[in-house]
Amino acid sequence: MENPDTFRADVAKWLEENCPPSMRKPMGSEEEANWGGRRKQYANPEEKLWLDRMAARGWTCPTWPKEYGGGGLTAAQARVLADELRKIRARPPLISFGITMLGPVLLEYGNEEQKREHLPKIVRGEIRWCQGYSEPGAGSDLAGLQTRAEDKGDHYLVNGQKIWTSYANYADWIFCLVRTDPNAAKHDGISFLLFDMESPGVSVSPIKLISGSSPFCQTFFQDVKVPKKNLVGVKNGGWTIAKKLLQHEREMIGGMGFGLAASGGGATMEQLAKEYCGDDSGRIADPVIRSEVVQHLMDQRVFATTVRRSVEEAKAGQGPGAASSMFKLYGTEMNKRRYELLVKILGSQALGWEGSGFSPRELATTREWLRSKGNSIEGGTSEVQLNIIAKRVLGLPD
């Protein structure tokens, strides 16, 4: 095994030489992270260059095996890479549901042909994936889904409707839960299918949220033909894969709450509190706000420490397990509290919608506050996470 210090030095040197300058500063509020995909428009050639260089080394998916385009790094090496990226404040070259959700599942359950076809494209950001899980009648009761896929010999015929499909309007392919046996018990008749969003019969319409934006869509399938080779795992055995993928999703959303909270967008919460609630010779003048700001900073610290402990305990073969539900629960609830507190601090300046009278930061906070309301609903509601902890960790009876 390579000397860890040599590895760190090599990584640092390579990043120094290859990360373009414009990819080393925080994103502006109007800029979007690079999600890749067939329809990705690069506003900046350096964004494309950065992705291509990182993808060529497999470092968009550092721990995936090299034969599927990944970096082939150990977990420890991947942490070094992440450290070094953080040091130069590099933007992520690519973020996607392919990386965080589908890839790990394909590595575990996909066949060789599926891995060779899909994983390298995820690494290179060529295909943008979306997730077809929730349905209008089946939100928290995910296994109650009705979209059906009939076996037509050489293909499946898919009919039904999905909802809350994040970024379906930008996605190239979908990973989708479908019912392949309507007569089986509800968890036993589900399969996991992959298909191209350009297939005839697929249509998408965005859902506008209370925050004014529309990351989510309704997605409709009418007689969509899906080749049989696109079934992942065994037919009617999709629920196992679905659960595993949900775990990756929970980790991603829980971690997102933490990441957002850590970023702060320039001013710290205590600076904002002094600015909007009064500064009493360096102290936040309002004692209640002061106490709430502290409480929030403490929550963040305690949560970050717990995430760290979970990683270190997992390495040592210890730990409480089912940590992903706890992180999803706490991370999202904490993120919501953060925005409630920001609104309280900004006061009426947090209530603007558009036009003059409000700074871009204030307007962004308002919308982020509204968007955060979805955090504890998407990816399994807080109540669902509480049920999972009660059942799987505490062993409480049904």
Add this chain to the structure above:
Amino acid sequence: MSLALSEEQELLRNTAREFIAEHSPVKELRRLRDSNDPVGFSRELWSQMAELGWAGIVLPEEHGGADLGYAELGIVLEECGRTLAATPLFSTLLLGANALLLAGDGTQRKEILARVAKGEAILALALQEGAHHAPYQVATRAEASRDGYKLTGKKTFVQDGHVADQTVVVARVSGKPGERDGLALFLVPKNARGLQVTRTVMVDGRNAAQLQLDGVEVDRSAAIGTVGRGADVLDPVLDRATIGLCAETLGTVAEAFERTVSYLKTRKQFGVAIGSFQALKHRAAVMFTEVELSRSIVLDALRAIDEKRPDVPLLASVAKARLSDTAFLVGNEAVQMHGGIGVTDEEEIGLFLKRARVAELTLGDAAYHRARFAALSGF
């Protein structure tokens, strides 16, 4: 330092858990309480703990200590917290011995620390004067006399003060109550003339005392550290003691929580286990999350002391605020979920509530530590 336990630490935890379960189960606290034991803990148990090396676990070898870290002390404290074990570990090692370790002169350290490590000397810290923890709110006066100082004032909530061989008394040589400057720490022996000690019976069955100092005379050599700069000693002592107390409290809340979960699984109502009710399940899952978060911050804070990190004061406040809140939540929920039996003296869960509340208010509650965190952070 990793937050996961090492093999040696796991071994220590298992030893501690077995030893304490055998020698100091919860019923031992009940026995001490019901027999109005004048000491309030078992001296025999304390000697045995000293033999295991726990009385001086963080003291250096030159003073007979085991020279281990707070990570290890925290493990022992956590296990003590699980059975509400009454021991003078907190008063003697975390408060008294730490003051000597951090600022005592050669003679003080040499004479007292070795006796602490052997389990022979009990120490205490007399700080608090009002109903709330406020370390600089000291009115007790220390007036210079011919050979030393004359101490006059009143102290309250002095843990193990009624049996301490020596008590570290915080007094003021100048300034007004509330000011950081002007404090001094003095070692006062239990038989000092003018010292009146009254044991108070506390809700948790453990020990605290009130001290009345009527012109207690001490030599100059009784001062710990620089007279007038006592806060420089007091602050780090309180940080360490606070973090140690958090480790003990973690054990108390973890045990109360686990007992409650097993009660939810066995207690039947309406023909089913009450743990099948979502109203209780969700609250249990919330408690689990709070206990896990509490554990993380306690482990990190203990390691911060060992690593001599500059953020120890901040972490002491983060940990204490968290553990105070968790102790409040779990103590109350544990009793509520036990239903009628939970409010009887016969059932042990009530003892956990009582201990949790004492721990919550000892060395500052959550509100105190949030305010302190803000002050330390400069806002």
